[in-house]
Amino acid sequence: MSSYCLVITEKPDAARRIALALDTKGKPETHHERHVPYWIAWRNKKLVIVPAIGHLYTVAKEHAGKDPYPIFTFRWVPRHIAERKAKHLARWIEVIAKLATEADMFVDACDYDIEGSIVGYMILKYACRNKENIAMRMKYSTLTNEELEKAYSSLLPQLDFAMVEAGQTRHEIDWLYGINLSRALTIAAKKASGRYATLSTGRVQGPTLKFVALREKAIKSFVPTPYWLVKAQIEITGSFFDAEYEKNPIKSREEADTVLSDCKGRDGKVEEIESKRLHQKPPPPFDLGSLQSEAYKLFKYTPKQTAEIAQHLYLDALISYPRTSSQKLPKTIGYKQILKKLCALPKYNKKALELLAKSELKPLEGVKQDPAHPAIYPTGHLPEKPLNTMEKNLWDLVIRRFMAVFAEPTTIETSNVHIAIGKHIFHLKGSQVIKKGWLHFYEPHTRSTETVLPPIKEGEILKVEKLFKEDRFTNPPSRYNPRTLLKKMEEHEIGTKATRAEIMHTLYKRKYLQGMEIAITNLGFEVLDVLEKHCPKIISVESTRELEERIGNIQNGKKEREKTLEEAISMLQKATSQLKANEKTIGIQLSKVLEKPKLAERIIGKCPSCKTGKLVILRSRKTGKRFIGCTNYFKGLCKTSYPLPQQGSVKPLATNCKLCGWPLIHVQMKGRYQWKLCFNPNCPRKKEKAKAF
């Protein structure tokens, strides 16, 4: 009898580490079935440890066939059924299901949070066939051997069903909101313009877009006010420095001029020197958000790019798990081991040795924690294949930050020299790094802003080379960039570390946002306007807060799941009927700002009948149907027109029909089906006009 305990984790990495920790000899067997990895370990009994890869089940419409709108019913299904890009998950579920048939005990070892709970629950219920009520729950907070052994020896007797319910509710409500409101927008715009453009919104997209809209409004309504700065250029032993007048800003030109004329022709006298020493601790180790932020600041990599590069580095075993919110580096990761391995690289050799020479290695840590992972650190493994520039830069950044956290604080001396020119005081400021500390290890990823002043004594007389004023205007608030928008989302706790970058990207894809100095487009603005006009409650900050609170309540054991769901649906019913009632107005409002396809993409070629006009893809204002017409039509010169298919997308091809020489049109249907269309009604191939590739 070879029965075993089936342990289910959220991801392969966790499965591997649990197997390593629980196998008595620390040597679990690695297996693969149809590219699904799993591990066999021996402890008090045989353990089979199999990972999911995130969510294997999701919410989808209840019935097959045409999609209704609005839609308020749903069911949970395997993801490969609901999502085209998730086909590979079918075999994953099959492998887990097979391993489950011979198991006599089940342990849910997914991350101990609401998403992890739902990952485990759905697998136990569906893939393992109703094992959700007999499964035990393994609760750990880091993937260290100690913690995992402890967690296994004190398994919780059952799943945390409150947490599961919270997870289910979160999924369902997000789906209902997102699908219904997105369809409302898309359908309204399609009906009015005849063109299909994907429009969307959701619990996170809406508020994020609103942040940008509010900033844009603040910029537009900003009234610049003038102010003046008065400066004195001082000469000290042959070098020149700008000292600033103590009053900053000066609000009137007259006042600035008075100061200038008072000071004219006078020398400066050093009245006082204020010096301070600052000790600056190293920055904490990276969590995903701070890595994304720093990589944008230093290299201008977008948060999405950084997440992708980090994932590659992780898969190549160069850095630890990147999707973490932890700023902690537990001892168990083996600081010394890592530094020793880094010594193999000439670039880091000297610095790593300096750290190894310290009597104690103690990292500076931040406050943020993560239930399953430490902060991001280099593993010490070396690349097996050459890295590209982006990978190199990011890996280097992680390594240098890792070294920096073990280093001493940086000591900076700042000085403020008070210089009297007549009755006016000017400030000459200097700063200098006295002790490099962690900066030494973090270089070149630092920005030095040193201003080193020559030795100056109190009472000294300094020559004023020139006096001048600068005319300035107050600046409007600056636009968000990918880094600051990400931070804003973090501050308001909308989205998660793993999704924020992705959601920003979606807003770009929808053409709601543009540029790295992030501006909202007309389309983005109107989409928000529509939602605010017709269903303000649903996208208000208060209702988002309230929803979060209620999901929190469910997680804490209050039996509010049914009620929360019912209320969400009733709110949505009102919102969608409101949107439907105003569909026409909304559609027109959105059509006005929908980007029209560029003329170049619509031109097909010369008109065969009038020879002077051009054939273009047009749309009838009356019927909304598209067709091919001659540009001379508008001048009343040529009435040539040809029909086009109304389904799918059409675009001119650069090639001509082999049989009649007319230009060809590329037609792409919803699925994979596509063909080259010759629209010449007299083409010899007329009877088989749809020719597949």
Place this chain on the structure above:
DNA sequence: GCAAGGTC
């Protein structure tokens, strides 16, 4: 296909 959330 539209969400947001995991994951590779």
